[in-house]
Amino acid sequence: MNGSSQVHATTPAPDDQRTVPRDYLARSLAQTQKETLSRCADHLHAATAMHAITYTGFTALKLCGIETPHCPRLRDTEFHVLYTARQQRPRRLNTRYLKLPDAFRNCSVIIFRHGETTVRCTHPLVTWAMLATFLTQTETIALLDAILRAGSRSAFPNGIPLTMGNVSAFLDNAGDFPALKRCRAAVPFIGVVTDSIMECRTLLALLRYGLPYPSVHLRVYIASLDLTVPVDMAYGNGKVIVEYDGDAHRQDQRQYRWDERKRQALRAQGCTVIVAFADDVTTASGRWALADRVADALGVTLDGWPQTPYRVLIDDDRRAEDRDRKRRERRKARAEGLA
Structure with missing residues (x-):
């Protein structure tokens, strides 16, 4: 992300043993954040690429202490790395490369320090917009809710709580990207942010x-x-x-x-x-x-x-039905080909 501004963050603070019972989710996310930061540092040390690596997708969410959505297409790979050109996609074990849409070329990145190692990841809203291409409408909404929940905690990387105003401004200023319609459709569902x-x-x-x-x-x-x-x-x-x-x-x-x-x-x-x-x-x-x-x-x-304001939720079922229909057609075609 050449020319992008940078937002610095520090390693998460140790867990406070006096936390109330409902903080179990925050504690779990903080532990995942700490482990992911360490794993990314090891991953970077093994890298041979000459350009700076920026993490995105599930890896970026974990680094920022955000719950991950359900996404079978991406869940089997530990590291999600950003690329803008094909030559930036070396074959590396357990690594999935996700292309940065042109709309986000100048967006800020989050920077963590792990000892002497610098770990970079995409801003949560950029991560959300990129992942929405792979997500259902329901999971796009759920991930936005999770990002806003994380943004309300003082541990959020940039130290500035995310609000729906920030989200709307981000979508208005981003320009076109593949999942823009799905992201815009998620906004009306967010009223009071849920607990998980x-x-x-x-x-x-x-x-x-x-x-x-x-x-x-x-x-x-x-x-x-x-x-x-x-x-x-x-x-x-x-x-x-x-x-x-x-x-x-x-x-x-x-x-x-x-x-x-x-x-x-x-x-x-x-x-x-x-x-x-x-x-x-x-x-x-x-x-x-x-x-x-x-x-x-x-x-x-x-x-x-x-109800009318929430009709977009049926899109997931329609897409699932369309996928099932295509699978049946492929199975039928294969069976006829063997007959």
């Missing part, structure tokens, strides 16, 4: 099948505990609550006990609390069943069709 990428996927599953946008992080008063507590998502001013429960909740015993105590108290005062797990979010049947449970609690019937 799986929580964001839970929200999108509700929208996909026709439910309205819930209140995110609504604060509900629990009389029996004399506390006002946040809930992941809620409808009807907190009468129907949806919470995502990942494995880390159960591994952190303090978090697990608090979650259970909170949910029992909410149910005792008349709230319906629906808990979503990974299977409810990662499969089409699970997403439909989850949305149907929420609809039943609200006393409405799902038609399986997103």
Whole structure:
């Protein structure tokens, strides 16, 4: 990225043992960030290229402490490296080269220091825009949510919180790039940033099948505990609550006990609390069943069709159906060729 401005960052600070239970995600990302920085330094020392290497894709996300999206096309390679010309793509083990669109030639890069080694990666918004080419619309939205969540932490590389205003300005000024339409379509889905990428996927599953946008992080008063507590998502001013429960909740015993105590108290005062797990979010049947449970609690019937502002979510299903159709046609053609 010749001529680009540079943003400096430091190695992440050690974990504070006094962190609250809900910080388990931040701790995990900080550990991944530290390990990735070390791995990139080793990767650079083994490089023979004369030009500076800039990491992008999943590698850049991990360096910046950002959750990675679901992307089967890229997940099997550890290092994602930027290139602008074919001669910058030497064959290196476990390395995938991603082309920098012309629209981002002058965008800033993030610089980390690992001892005497300088590690460079693309800015998170550039990384997002590049990865969106390989992502579904749902994962493009979920990754933007994850970037904004990381940008709200003081550990974010440039020290400046990312806002939706920054995102809109980035898209307005970037010019044309392959996934511009998909990135623009993601922006209206970001209201209040969720607590995790799986929580964001839970929200999108509700929208996909026709439910309205819930209140995110609504604060509900629990009389029996004399506390006002946040809930992941809620409808009807907190009468129907949806919470995502990942494995880390159960591994952190303090978090697990608090979650259970909170949910029992909410149910005792008349709230319906629906808990979503990974299977409810990662499969089409699970997403439909989850949305149907929420609809039943609200006393409405799902038609399986997103409301008008969220219609872009059906594009993923259409693309999946198109891929399945093409696979069937190829199998049929091969069978006829052997007959």
